[in-house]
Amino acid sequence: MARAKKEPSGFPRGLVGFCWSFALTREATPTAPPRPARNPERADPIPHLNANTAPGRPREERRPAWPADLPGSRLEGGLDNARNNVGAPPSRKPSMEVRRGVVGRLRDAGQEETANELRRCCLYPIPGTDIQIRKGEGGGRHATGLQHCGRHLCPICHPYHQSVRRKKIEARSVKVLEEHPNAQHFLLTFTARHHAGVRWIELRKALHAVARSLQQTRRWRITIGHVRSDETTWTTKNGHHYHQHWLVTLPGGVDAHEWLTWLQDYFETRLRQHGRTAEWKDGWARPVPSAELGNVLRYQTGGIGWELTGSASKAAPWDLPPRAFAEVWETSKGCRWWSTAGCWRLSGDTDEEIEAERERQPGEVLAYVPAVVWTYLSRDTREDIHALIYDRSLDDAAFLALWRRANETLGGVLGVGPPPTA
Numbered sequence: 479m480a481r482a483k484k485e486p487s488g489f490p491r492g493l494v495g496f497c498w499s500f501a502l503t504r505e506a507t508p509t510a511p512p513r514p515a516r517n518p519e520r521a522d523p524i525p526h527l528n529a530n531t532a533p534g535r536p537r538e539e540r541r542p543a544w545p546a547d548l549p550g551s552r553l554e555g556g557l558d559n560a561r562n563n564v565g566a567p568p569s570r571k572p573s574m575e576v577r578r579g580v581v582g583r584l585r586d587a588g589q590e591e592t593a594n595e596l597r598r599c600c601l602y603p604i605p606g607t608d609i610q611i612r613k614g615e616g617g618g619r620h621a622t623g624l625q626h627c628g629r630h631l632c633p634i635c636h637p638y639h640q641s642v643r644r645k646k647i648e649a650r651s652v653k654v655l656e657e658h659p660n661a662q663h664f665l666l667t668f669t670a671r672h673h674a675g676v677r678w679i680e681l682r683k684a685l686h687a688v689a690r691s692l693q694q695t696r697r698w699r700i701t702i703g704h705v706r707s708d709e710t711t712w713t714t715k716n717g718h719h720y721h722q723h724w725l726v727t728l729p730g731g732v733d734a735h736e737w738l739t740w741l742q743d744y745f746e747t748r749l750r751q752h753g754r755t756a757e758w759k760d761g762w763a764r765p766v767p768s769a770e771l772g773n774v775l776r777y778q779t780g781g782i783g784w785e786l787t788g789s790a791s792k793a794a795p796w797d798l799p800p801r802a803f804a805e806v807w808e809t810s811k812g813c814r815w816w817s818t819a820g821c822w823r824l825s826g827d828t829d830e831e832i833e834a835e836r837e838r839q840p841g842e843v844l845a846y847v848p849a850v851v852w853t854y855l856s857r858d859t860r861e862d863i864h865a866l867i868y869d870r871s872l873d874d875a876a877f878l879a880l881w882r883r884a885n886e887t888l889g890g891v892l893g894v895g896p897p898p899t900a
């Protein structure tokens with residue numbers, strides 16, 4: 479079990495074994511002839527890809543390069559500066575570009591293992607499927623047939639999960655306003671006092687334990703529903719700043735001031751039992767007028783800041799400095815960062831459910847990449863293909879024109895239209 483835990487989900491275990499055995503073979507007998515291929519198709523899947531290059535060159539060099547004038551994931555400027563993204567909604571920069579920046583920063587800081595885990599997302603096909611590029615809603619495109627990590631800290635998965643939730647919760651808010659016209663809404667922020675050096679998981683465990691017992695109390699049960707979203711940031715002075723935002727809906731007749739005072743006491747006492755003290759900033763409990771609900775929900779799903787109350791600044795999870803990022807990445811496996819209950823309860827909004835649904839998304843197939851071609855292309859080229867797919871500045875016609883150009887350079891191995899077997 480311990481071994482299974484170390485291996486990130488989504489990475490084919492056979493491949494790990496294969497790489498290991500390859501590395502060991504190489505080290506033991508550096509002059510040994512190349513290993514016989516286990517699968518002849520895999521060894522030379524696209525012979526004409528290599529036709530114009532000298533035989534005997536390393537495989538990496540024989541792979542065709544991405545056309546220099548096409549959009550790729552190495553866009554100008556890159557994201558070497560993490561601060562570029564602070565305050566911007568996570569979706570504003572192409573996710574591949576953001577990931578390349580984060581991976582680079584992790585490598586520079588010596589966090590090679592986390593960098594590799596993060597980079598595996600989207601690079602491997604789901605066995606038995608081709609990669610299909612489909613028309614998305616609202617003009618974008620998306621790719622199916624690839625393994626996603628589904629992690630909260632992933633610049634590819636997180637914005638996608640949040641946009642799915644945003645859509646669902648905004649639709650839900652119309653119903654909540656209809657069904658509970660007199661309800662009172664509050665945005666609460668729960669924070670445990672922290673200082674540099676405290677492990678992220680300790681803060682998370684303490685807050686989570688208190689939040690769980692809180693929901694079992696009689697007084698909490700008068701709430702009509704809630705939306706919980708967790709965030710984490712980092713400062714040099716105080717280290718990890720993990721906190722939870724709760725949009726809580728109370729019935730109209732309840733004395734909210736009295737209830738909030740009880741809540742604060744409860745939280746304070748319980749958190750102390752878990753070895754931490756609560757931190758209350760001004761505005762830890764902000765009343766949310768009905769007209770502001772949409773804005774707050776967009777804030778909770780990472781869409782935009784909550785300008786009216788001064789809570790506009792919002793950092794993406796990958797804005798953490800590399801060491802902090804690697805620590806959270808490593809220790810937050812399996813942690814949930816989002817939950818809904820009562821009148822706000824959504825179905826299919828967990829990371830797992832959103833991932834399962836992602837593959838079933840409808841949409842006309844514009845283009846495809848056969849799985850065998852995909853695994854043959856270099857990681858860089860695969861990332862460049864993603865960048866082209868997810869470039870929202872291109873309409874479908876412009877995308878297809880560039881796709882055809884890329885295909886010429888790559889030796890005609892990509893497909894236009896649905897794959898013949900689909």
Ligand SMILES: [Zn+2]
Pocket residue numbers: 599600626627628629632633634635636
């Ligand atoms: Zn991912």
